[in-house]
Amino acid sequence: MTHPKHAAADHDVLDLIRKRWSPRAFDATRPVSRAEIWRLFEAARWAPSSRNEQPWRFVVADRNHSPEAHEALVGALGPFNQTWASAAPVLILAAVQFTVEETGETNRLAYYDAGQAVAFLTLQAQSQGLGIRQMEGFDHAAARRVCRIPDAFEPVVVIAAGYLGSPETLTVEKHRAAEVTPRRRRPIADFVFDGTWDTTMSSESN
Numbered sequence: 001m002t003h004p005k006h007a008a009a010d011h012d013v014l015d016l017i018r019k020r021w022s023p024r025a026f027d028a029t030r031p032v033s034r035a036e037i038w039r040l041f042e043a044a045r046w047a048p049s050s051r052n053e054q055p056w057r058f059v060v061a062d063r064n065h066s067p068e069a070h071e072a073l074v075g076a077l078g079p080f081n082q083t084w085a086s087a088a089p090v091l092i093l094a095a096v097q098f099t100v101e102e103t104g105e106t107n108r109l110a111y112y113d114a115g116q117a118v119a120f121l122t123l124q125a126q127s128q129g130l131g132i133r134q135m136e137g138f139d140h141a142a143a144r145r146v147c148r149i150p151d152a153f154e155p156v157v158v159i160a161a162g163y164l165g166s167p168e169t170l171t172v173e174k175h176r177a178a179e180v181t182p183r184r185r186r187p188i189a190d191f192v193f194d195g196t197w198d199t200t201m202s203s204e205s206n
Contacts, residue, residue, distance in 0.1 A: 004180045010188065011203075016126050021183060023131040024175050026162040028087040031064040036128055037090065040161070043124030049113035053100060056114040059093040059147040069146070076142035077158065081135050083171055088133075088160035093143055094118060095153040114156065125161060133160045 005021040007013075037060060049055065063070040073091045074082060085091065096114045100107050107113075118134065125132045135158045143155045167179035192201040 004182050007183055007185070016123050020122065020126045021131075022133040023164055023179060024084040024133060025165040025167045025170050025179055026084075026088040026131065026160065027165040028089065028162075028169075030163045031089050032062070032130065032162055034062075034065070036130070037062065037161075039128060040121045040124050040130075044117040044121040047113070047117040047120040049116070050107065050109040051100065051102075053097075053107060053110075053113065054117075055097040055107055055110040056117045057095045057097070057153055059095070059149070061091040061093070061147075063089050072146035073143065073158065076139050076146055077135065078137035078139070080172075081137045081158075084175055085133075085135065085158075085160045087165065087169065088162045090161040092159040092161060093147050093149075093155055094157045094159060095147075095149050095155050097153050099152065111156070118157070118159065121159075129163065130161055131164045134158070135160065 003019070005019075005023075007018045009018050041058065044056065044058070045054075047054075059073075060066075061069040061073040070091060073093060074086045077085055094114060094117075096110045098107055098110045099105065122132045122134075136156075138155075138158050140155050143149070143158065147155070149155055167176045170176045170179070188203070189200050193199055194201040
């Protein structure tokens with residue numbers, strides 16, 4: 001039986017991409033091993049970046065390994081996210097450096113590059129049977145404080161990671177419904193153009 005969150009892709013893509021989705025229901029009783037966590041960051045490590053700057057940094061709050069850090073980072077989340085993210089066994093704060101280390105100039109691609117690292121991490125997690133959900137809804141100042149982020153870096157996203165749990169564990173009805181609602185995306189013709197912006201890309205073979 002096909003999971004309702006698996007993408008009904010119009011074109012053939014990797015199963016890792018088709019089956020990836022962003023859950024809120026995590027199994028609070030099943031920890032993620034340190035070896036599994038290391039594999040996530042090994043994937044992030046090999047993401048491309050401008051000048052090979054690798055402007056991303058990650059702070060891991062693993063409830064099984066550092067419960068105080070996990071509790072503190074949960075406390076920095078917005079109330080809406082706290083209702084579900086506290087069950088995730090691992091929370092990861094991603095931070096970005098906006099200056100090039102060698103020259104001190106502004107790195108205009110820092111966000112772009114960090115996004116690629118998180119995308120690599122996300123697909124690696126999918127390959128390991130882990131769920132990933134990213135959140136911007138958190139108090140950046142509080143996260144900076146509890147994770148001791150230096151001034152040169154900016155907290156950008158908190159990532160919940162863990163094994164999937166039952167939607168019935170979610171306390172918000174909208175969240176429970178979202179766990180089984182099919183995913184939707186724009187059609188390719190809405191965002192891919194052929195040569196110029198005013199020419200729609202055709203899917204027909206030549």
